Amino acid sequence: MVASSPALAPLALFSSSAAMHAPLSLPAHELASVMNFETFIRNLAAMYTAQDNETRRAVTMVVLEAEDRMGAEEILQIGVGLLRVSDHGVAVQAYGAVLLRRAVASGRLAAERVPYADIMMWYLNEPSLCRLLCGDLVDLITECMLYEWPERYPHLMELICPPQAQLAKHPRKVRLLSTLVVRLMDPHLGNVPLHRMKQPKRALSAHTSVILVETIQALFDLYTAAGGERSQEVAEPTRESIIDCLTITVNVASGVPVQRWREVGLENTLSVLVRWPPVAQEALAATTALLKCDGFVKSTTALDQGPLSLVAAVLGCVEACVMERNYSTLEELMELLLEMPNPILEAVVVPVSQSCLAMLSVPSIYLATVVCHILKRLGDAAFAHINALELMMRFAALIPKNKFHPRYGTGELGKKLSEQQYGSIELFERGFGEFRGLTGHLLTALARVYPVVSNQFILQLLTSLCDGCGSAEDPRTSSGFVTQQSNTFCEWEATQFLIDHLSESFRYSSDYVPQAIAALVAKQTEDMVLCPVYLNMLSAFWGCRDDAALGVWEGTLGIICACLERKSSDPYDIDVRSARKRALTLLVTACSQHGARLVFFCEPFMKKLEQLLMMPSTMPQERTLLYESLAALTNVLPADEGQRRLQSFFTPVTKMLMQRVQAMDQARFDSIIAAQTTDLQGERDVLRDGVVIVAGVARRCKICPYLVETFTELTPCILRLMEFIHSLRPEQLPAGYACILDMERDVREQYLPGRSRKSMPRKNSWERARLILMELRTSLYQVVGALNTFLPAEPLLGMLQMLAASAELLPTHAMRSLIVHCMFPIGTTHVGLIANILPICGAFFARVARRAASARPEDDVIDKKQLFYLSKDVYTFMRRQIIEKNLLVGKLALAQVAVEVALSMLESGSNVSEASRFIDTVVEATKKGCSGNSALEAQVEELAVGAFGRMLDFSGRADDAVLPFKDCERLLFALADVYVDRYPEYTAALHSRFPRDRIDELHTQLVMSHRFDMKRRRFKDFVLQETRKNVNGV
Incomplete structure (x- = not known):
């Protein structure tokens, strides 16, 4: 402990009424110091009172240059002297604390030389100190405590947070404690020096129990004094103290065992505060942060009723946030649920599912997508606690295309939210596609669980469907058909999407189905843009349980054939051709997938197909599909007759x-x-x-x-x-x-x-x-x-070798067809040829990565979606044919090929999210066959480290066009998870790229961070900062 000067009592030294007076007679060096001090004060006063920016900028530079020239002694004298000055304004007085804090933080002034004990007593006991000065004093005291506590000032906590502290009556103690806790419990570079990260945190950890008890008691006292649940608003000082207490609580509680939370009343306190209007949002943010800590997520006791009550309390705020349009808080809540492990979600399935239903009333595709992810994880259990019909209706309100499009949207609020949450049209369209895919999965499951409700909703959809002729407001094509941008088409297409997925219910119930069929027949249209949509709705009834009794096949196939017999004035019109092609592909589907149901009228139907083949209006490309339908029907005939x-x-x-x-x-x-x-x-x-x-x-x-x-x-x-x-x-x-x-x-x-x-x-x-x-x-x-x-494999191997030389030159659309329809079936049948197939895929994506730098913007837009789906196909093939069949066990060469393909897809920007997970899976699968073979184990480890390093390089150096910031963040978060889970396996990748001292600092930060989201953020910041330094040659 450093004692203050015995000649100066604390309150006398720092009394706000004291003024600085120079002695009448001083030695020359002291007189010069006084003159420097007076000049510094004048410059500070001028800096704070200047009316124009140029004068303020010039004086600020003078002040900063003067600071740079000061020695430690001069900084101490001027800093303490400024704190004694009050007649030049509060800002000048507070600058003394700023000057001292900067000097301590930069190492120019030892913390032990600052009379922090006197300053702390002055801060705690002088009632006239203003807000600005208090804030700077807190920062100064905190900076000193980083170096002095606990070694030289051991009784800090006895001073500011002893047992029975009654913190509610001492808001300045609460503010100081809050600042200390934030700095010490979550240390990182720029916040706490590396060599001081452990000692103060350990000292604070020894007092966490007392701090937690006293802070929770303070929250209760403040809540009671403010009027409790009856009060709708509180005084600003009270509100600030409550927020400080919440900050202390979250940071301290994250470092104690979860079972301790109930013992100190933490769950009850936060559960009350999240429903208290004056601080509900702050309490909700604090509770959300607490639920993200490692102790809660990974604790085996997290499934106890106490901790889960916090989750329920948070979810109880969803409806209020929806009503208040507090969308930022809703995003945080949904992301919290998304990151929670399945056992916790399943333990609170009732409030989670009800909150998801409430969230779907918000016209936000982003939030709806997160809701769908959560409901999908919960499975059928979620449907037992929500109204199935209401869920269908809310999905139906979000499904229409372009309703919430950032540019073409018709719903103003949804359009605005899409702009805010996605930022670009491309990201929105990708997100909307993901939302539709998830929604389709959920609707199918919902129809299976509640078939009668689903059938009733389908009837409601068809009955209320707008007329197929369109309206006067609809834009039209040159042939008079409605366009795909028209409201009529959007409504029909959304209805078709819903029916397509809800028709799963037809397999389990025939209730309302006859009425639905009659309603659909009544909606027949001659509009060729709507015709494919109408035909798709017809085909949804092919899965009916009582199809024969309801006459489904004769009716639907008759309508399809009538569509093909209809003559058009312009056979080259793209909408006419699209409608005819959809009719033909549905015929193929009926004959190939439902042929057994057509046996009872197979002969007349085949004659109808042959009649269509001979019609002059049938085009050559259409005849090939009719031949395919005939070929499929031969499967259901007796063997001799079919052949x-x-x-x-x-x-x-x-x-x-x-x-x-x-x-x-x-x-x-x-x-x-x-x-x-x-x-x-x-x-x-x-x-x-x-x-x-x-x-x-x-x-x-x-x-x-x-x-x-x-x-x-x-x-x-x-x-x-x-x-x-x-x-x-x-x-x-x-x-x-x-x-x-x-x-x-x-x-x-x-x-x-x-x-x-x-x-x-x-x-x-x-x-x-x-x-x-x-x-x-x-x-x-x-x-x-x-x-x-x-x-046999030999001629196919020759063909693959020929393709290896030419496939790289193929355009994206052709390459996808080659890989999916030709090479993957070959690999499925001839497993030994997989090692020849995958390099062709890797070479193609490597060419895409090389081409990305010089590609035209429109090329990127056109190819990106195709490349993404192709990458998904490649990953699916490798998982099913290599990993699930255990082909990688001890097979280093095949593992190297698979990893190279994954890295090529990553570096092309085609698919960022799956690379790190897949490579980690490949490495772990290959290790299974390395037991006892140290040389092979070393090679696998080298492969893993090399791949991890390439992913680091790509994340830090890739162009924004190839790797947008959000994708970069997701990739680095995934790498952080792998790095921490497999530590120290991937440290070699960092050592070959970054300075060792910076890596040591990163490791310390990862150890000291309690929350997994903070670990990810630390890792991300480290990689981006260090890579930027390397690129810039720093």
Whole structure:
């Protein structure tokens, strides 16, 4: 302890009425000091009273330069001297505390030289001190205590928080204690020096029990004195003391065992305060922060009723926040629930599910998405505690497209919230897609649990559906159809989405179904934009339990065939073609997935399909789908009859295809694709139709001796076409046809925000060539994927080696089709070829990463969604075929390939969220086979450290266009979790990149942080700061 000067009593020294007077006679150096002091005061006064910014800036620079020139002794004299001055204003007097605090924090003045004991007594006992001065004194005392307590000033807590402290009567003690607790309980660089992080925190931890008891008692006393639950507002000093007490409580309680919370009355206190209007928001924020601490989340006693009452108390505030439109607090509450472990959520399922229902009344897609995540985790148990019909209605209010769009939204509040919560159209559209996917899952589960309620709601939807002719306000296409931006289309599309997922109930109940069918039939429309939506709603009834009794199949298929028989004035209109194509794909679905239900009228239905094949209005591409429907129907016929029917149309197709391909070389193939003459155009159509029909038969037909023989004969032809199509080079095509290898410009532009589909015929020969090439490519991939069961691994390996050289050049849309429809089926059947398939995927994403820096903005918009879904497909394949089948056990080479693919997808920006989890899973799966093999264990560890390092590099250096800040934050949070869970496994990745002293500081911060969200934030800040220094050469 440092004793104050015996010549100066505390209150005399720092009395607010004392003034500084220079002696009449002083030595020269003391006189100069006094003159410097007077000059410093004048400059401070000028700084605080200057009327213009230039004068204030100039005087401020003079003051700061004077501070820089001061020695420790001079700082002490001037700082203490300023505290004694009162006749130059409060700001000048308070600057003394600021000057001393800066000097102590920077190390220019030892804390032991500051008369902090006298200053503390002055602060605690002088009633006339103003707010500004008190605040700066608290900061100064706290800074000194970081160095002096507990070694040289051990009785600090006896002074400010002894037992029976009655803190409610001493608001200054509460403020000082609050500041100390915040600095000491959550130390970090810039807040607490590294070498002083442990000693003061340990000393504070020894007093946590007393502090917690006294603070909770103070909260009770303040609450009672303010009038208790009857009071609607409190005086500002009381409110500030309550907030300080809450701050102390949260920081101290996070470091004590959870079972201690009930012993000191913590749950009861916070449960009362979160419902008390004057400080409800602050109490709610404090309780939320407390529930995020490691002690609660990881404690085995967290499922006790006491701690869970805090969760229930927090959730009890949701409805009030919804009514008050306190959306920021709602976001915090939902994110808290999202981060809670499943056992805690399941233990409070009633308030959680009811809070989720209340939250869905907010027109926010972001909040609704979080609610859906929580309800999905709770499962069917959540539905038992909420009104199913009300939940359906609230989902229905959020489902319509563009209702809450940041640019096109029709709901003003929802539009505003979308702007605030997503920040960009792209992020909103991605978030809305996620919301719809989650909602669909929940609606299906809800329909399964409450089928009668679901059927009733479907009837209500169809009865209230607007007229299919549209309204006068709807924008129209050139053909007079409503556009997809019209209110009519948005309502129809939302209804179709809801029915599609709620129709799960038809499997369990037929209540209200006849009325729903009648209501849907009454809504028939001739609008070709609405027609696909209407047909989708028709198909939802195919899952009815009593389909035959209700005449579902005859009625729905009759309406679909009537749609195809209808003649249009403009067959090239894109909406007409889309409607016809949807009708045909539904026919294929009916025949392939529900064929057994069509047996009772199979013969007349096949004749109807054959009639449609012969109709002049049926286009060639449409005929291939009709052939596919016929092929699928042959599966439900008796075996001999089915094979005869299939052979009647499939054998001629395969013969024509083989004859043409056998006589073909690369030059001939190139000329057929370009098709600059009428004869070549005919050849191209036959080639395309033949491959498409083969693909349809391969997809839909059961394997029989006839098909085995036919496909075996056809295999060389198919592999030859694969080689031709991947050997196409722009320079070998006729002039003007090089563009056919890329996606059509008009089609690409349709993916840009704000663009709509265009109704226009394809006039250019190269546009037709591009379309046919894409159809041919896709069908070939599907054929190879289907035929891989007939093929040995050797020819497929040769094909993969050929693809490795050419696949990197494919556009995104073609590559996704190749990977999903061709290579993944091969890998599923021939496990040994997976190691040859994955490098092709990795090379493609590596090219995407290299191209990202020079890509046009519109390219990024168009490709990003396709790349994201392709990355999801790749991850799904690797999990199912490698991890779930335990192929990685001890297989380092395969693990290296899988990790490289994941890193390539990450560095391309295609999928940030899954990389770290997947790589960690791969490493752990590979380690299972390394037991006893130290060399292999070392190699696996090297692989893990290298991958972790690359993810660190990417997170710190990637461009914002590739890695937006939110994605960067999520990635670093995931890396922080892995780093802490696997410590010290990944320290080598940090040591090779960052200074050792900074890494030691990070480790100390991670140890001293009680809450997992703070650990993540510390790690994120460290990586970003250090990487920025490395990039800037610091």
